Amino acid sequence: MPYLTAPEALADLLPDEPRFRSNQLEHWLYRTPVLDASLMTNLPGHIRERIGEALWPFSVEVDQTADGGKTRKWLFRTGDGASIETVLMGYPRRTTLCISSQAGCAMGCSFCATGQFGFERHLRAGEIVAQVAYAAASLRAAPITGVPPRVTNVVFMGMGEPLANPGGVFEAIRRMIDVMGISARAITVSTVGHVPGIYRLADTPWSVNLAVSLHAADDALRTRLVPLNERYDIGAVVEAASHYFAVKGRRISLEWALIAGTNDTEDQARKLAAIARGLAAHINVIALNPTPLSADRPPDAATIRSFMRTLRDEGANATLRDTRGQDIDAACGQLRIRSAASEQRERAQEADHATDEG
Ligand code: SF4
Incomplete structure (x- = not known):
């Protein structure tokens, strides 16, 4: 291998x-x-x-395209049955690859498809870096019109909490930077607030970008959405992010999945803006990509507009990101859910069949 x-x-x-x-x-x-x-x-x-x-350390179980061919999603399967999701998003000047760091995830975020499945295992460095190599090879074999023919950016925003797997993730980052020639500035590690992991990342030699998935601006709500908040509250996460910014000089980004009736209020927007101002951070807002296993939904367009307006009125830098690949379940963990659901269906059909025959 x-x-x-x-x-x-x-x-x-x-x-x-x-x-x-x-x-x-x-x-x-x-x-x-x-x-x-x-x-x-x-x-x-x-x-x-x-x-x-x-x-390859995996086989390709699902290979789908969406958005006129500009979004591509793979579900890989390792020899021991672990699933790995990887999503390629092509834009006019960049090709961003969203990779997984774990099969499943132990963090249990309430709105996330992967979190609802639980943890399988850490991915090894080679399994992480092979996702980048596979996407690069696919792009070379079949270039996408109007998109750079190589992987220009890598984000650890697929399945798993990357900082809970420092052994695999740090070695994968080393290979990407030192061997594949990807710039540290083009790599983003996204964490749901793994405080010790943020300090360890600050101690590495690489100045990669750090994205903190905040999703709530007070501890009561955040603990409900992101159970890890019970261990590392917003104050501790902000302090760690601020340390990272001081050590690396890379602007922090705060990620916010907007959920209807939950974290889409003016009060949350004001508190979020205050946190972002204190960190000199940029806020990325994305309307929640709904998952089949949760009742959470994205807000309507008027609520999203008003949330963004409040952030800007409060002096925060914020961008509303587009939701790519909804027709192929491109949100974290969704392809796997679909695959597991169809497996279940197939098993049920097989059982039916066996009963018919029996
Ligand atoms: S949002 Fe990220 S950290 Fe939370 S359960 Fe999903 S994969 Fe894990």
Whole structure:
């Protein structure tokens, strides 16, 4: 499994080959990824065959496109059955890849499809970085019109709390920056408020962007939406984010999924604006992408407008983000829910069938 081997140890996979072969392999895995080892043209046939059998640490279970081909979503499945969701969003000047850091998630946020499924396991560094390589290889194989032909930005906003998996995530970031050549400024780690993880990230050598998923501006509401708030309250999260900003000089962003009747009030907007001003942070608001397992819904357009107006009137920098790929369940964990639901249906049908036959 080449991606499960650190780039520096690739020579171990080719013990009988000259050293330059592992450099060539590193090139094809990380710098110019290809979907199929047969395309690694300067490697001899016997090496391509050996690599080809286990090039990717997962198989592709679902591959969907939306938004006129500009959004692409994959559900990968590892050998041990863990699911990994990855979403590619193409824009005129950037291609943002949203990757997963864990299979499932232990944080249990009330509005999130992944949170409702619970935790499977941490993803290994190679499984994280392979998501980036796979998307890059797919873009090269089938470029999207009007979109850069490479992954320009990576956001840890897929399944999982990245800072709960520092071993996998920090090593994946190292490979992205040092080996794949992705700029630290183009990588964003998004946390739901894992305070010790924020301090550990501040101690790493990389000045990646930090996004804090706040979703509520007082502790009572936040604990209801984001149970981790009980352990690390808003004050502690803001202090850690402020430390990160001081150490790295990278502006913090605050993420806010707007939920009808919950966190869409003027009072919440005012409190959020005050937190953002104190941190010199930018606020990204996104209307909730509803999930089949929760009754939470996004607010209507007038409420969203009024929330944004209050933020700006209160002197905060805020952007309303578009919701990509709703027709393919592009929100975190949703494809997996769909897949699990269809599996359940299939099992039920099989059981029906067996009863009919029996
Ligand atoms: S929102 Fe993020 S941290 Fe919360 S349950 Fe979902 S994946 Fe986990």
